Amino acid sequence: MQFLGNNKLAEVFQHIWDNMESAQRYQKTFNNFEVHDRVIAENNFERVNFWSIIHLSIMIIVSIIQVVTIRSLFESKSAYGKFLRGKK
Structure with missing residues (x-):
């Protein structure tokens, strides 16, 4: 068996x-790189969640307004319905 010399072993x-x-x-x-990308992903996640909440809130408000408007069209005593139908 051949052994490596001290110099070769050190190399x-x-x-x-x-x-x-x-x-x-x-x-x-x-x-x-991973830390940098994670920070970017978390910021994007927060931004998407913020705007999703804003859009969801607007959609809920608009849907409530639509329901109230359509209901008022079918109620004869509703002032808003009379205004929409053009009756005074």
């Missing part, structure tokens, strides 16, 4: 050490 260990440091640098870089 192999140094090569392994360099590869480990390179892998750590890549991991830190990818972690930074």
